[in-house]
Amino acid sequence: MPHIVKETQKYYKDFSATGLTYDWENKYNVDEIHYKVDQEINDVYFPYTVSFTVNVHNGYMNNHKFFGTDTLTFGVNPDLVNNKEIKDYLAIKLIDYKHNKHNHE
DSSP, X not given: OHXXXXXXXXXXXXXTOOEEEOOGGXXXXXXXXXXXXXXXXXXXXXXXXXXXXXXXXXXXXXXXXXXXXXXXXXEEOHHHHTOTTOOSSOSEEEXXXXXXXXXTO
16 A cells, blocks of 8 residues: 555645545456466566556545556565565556546546
8 A cells, every 4th residue: 555655646746645545336446367387577587567546636635636556567586575674676656557538527
């Protein structure tokens, strides 16, 4: 979750983009999980890629601001997530960010 928030804030250049919701009825949540044994992305080994589709907003009840519905894909190496000894390698990295257009945009 913090990785998604960080990337949405960078994309929209707005630190108020902290609210994330999932459209469960339309199956907007974890869209895809792929596993490939020897998958390298930008010279880093990520055996998994995980795609999330989220509705991005500022999370405020008053002065609510909706940014959009976006799909983020991350490379994930579970062996590095909790390994404090390996600091030079990323365990989770954004590999694709797609802003999904809607009819009202």
